[in-house]
Amino acid sequence: MQSIDYLIVGQGVAGTLMAHFLLEAQQSVVVIDNAHPHGATKAAAGIINPITGRRYVKSWRVEELIPFAASTYQQIEQKLGIQIFYPYAILRALFNEREENDWWRRSTELGYEKYILEQAHLGNYQQHTLPAFGYGELRHAAQVQIGKLANAYRNFFWSKI
Numbered sequence: 001m002q003s004i005d006y007l008i009v010g011q012g013v014a015g016t017l018m019a020h021f022l023l024e025a026q027q028s029v030v031v032i033d034n035a036h037p038h039g040a041t042k043a044a045a046g047i048i049n050p051i052t053g054r055r056y057v058k059s060w061r062v063e064e065l066i067p068f069a070a071s072t073y074q075q076i077e078q079k080l081g082i083q084i085f086y087p088y089a090i091l092r093a094l095f096n097e098r099e100e101n102d103w104w105r106r107s108t109e110l111g112y113e114k115y116i117l118e119q120a121h122l123g124n125y126q127q128h129t130l131p132a133f134g135y136g137e138l139r140h141a142a143q144v145q146i147g148k149l150a151n152a153y154r155n156f157f158w159s160k161i
């Protein structure tokens with residue numbers, strides 16, 4: 001009988017990253033998953049958005065978590081030979097004058113200028129959105145293919161058996 005340090009139940013993004021960090025810390029893990037067909041990780045868009053909600057506030061601990069997420073996912077890309085992390089800008093449609101004013105007011109606040117661009121670069125995306133009053137653009141956003149991450153890690157676990 002083989003003894004293990006950790007048994008992880010559930011291999012969505014949370015269980016996958018928990019296993020990743022434990023393995024990096026030289027711990028042994030066994031991961032089990034019942035392959036729920038509608039698991040959140042399978043469905044998620046995987047968007048990392050630094051400014052969210054109707055009040056345009058910074059996401060929780062964004063200054064430390066976005067760089068940490070970027071370095072973690074890039075390290076996993078190297079380890080598994082996959083691409084899952086895509087830094088993107090986010091265009092935000094603003095549907096009336098109040099939303100636009102709130103957006104610009106927020107963009108002048110200390111700590112927000114890093115994320116909110118002065119000028120949105122629409123390109124030809126306008127034709128793909130609902131008619132809007134204006135647009136804002138965010139930097140330091142990203143998309144992570146977390147379903148692909150979980151699948152690739154599952155194959156990695158199997159390869160070690």
Ligand SMILES: Cc1cc2nc3c(=O)[nH]c(=O)nc-3n(C[C@H](O)[C@H](O)[C@H](O)COP(=O)(O)OP(=O)(O)OC[C@H]3O[C@@H](n4cnc5c(N)ncnc54)[C@H](O)[C@@H]3O)c2cc1C
Pocket residue numbers: 009010011012013014015032033034035036037039040041042043044045046047048
């Ligand atoms: C449509 C949609 C879009 C989303 N978009 C985003 C987004 O853009 N950005 C963002 O940050 N978040 C997004 N989310 C949220 C994000 O997907 C979830 O917060 C995240 O995937 C949760 O991961 P998890 O590992 O905790 O849970 P899950 O992904 O649900 O994983 C749990 C796993 O455990 C397994 N399991 C459960 N019970 C058992 C058991 N008893 N035994 C064995 N295995 C078990 C399940 O089969 C599943 O595989 C989105 C969610 C949805 C539904």
